[in-house]
Amino acid sequence: MNEQLKLSELNGLVKKAIGEAFSAPVWVVAEISELKVNRNGHCYLVLIEKDEKGDAIVAQARAQSGRIPTGCCNLILSQPRGSSLPKD
Numbered sequence: 001m002n003e004q005l006k007l008s009e010l011n012g013l014v015k016k017a018i019g020e021a022f023s024a025p026v027w028v029v030a031e032i033s034e035l036k037v038n039r040n041g042h043c044y045l046v047l048i049e050k051d052e053k054g055d056a057i058v059a060q061a062r063a064q065s066g067r068i069p070t071g072c073c074n075l076i077l078s079q080p081r082g083s084s085l086p087k088d
Contacts, residue, residue, distance in 0.1 A: 030061070042066065 005013075030047035037043050042064065048058040 030059075032068075033060075 028047070030049055032045050033048045034046035035043060036045075045063045045065070047061045047063055048057045050056065051058050
């Protein structure tokens, strides 16, 4: 394959493919393996999925959140594994 795409073209194709595959929002179930919060409140996360035994990482993605209220990330991290977050 020798086709060349600009990054913006690739992003557009990926966005279109995802939009066509999922007509409604979906929840992604993952484990947070890294979390960094910078001074202005933006969160940067590394999300992972492990195999059934919990030994090997089978999927990994980076995610980010816009500016969030102070303490929000701490609330997420303080939840026991497998429980639901409280609804406001």
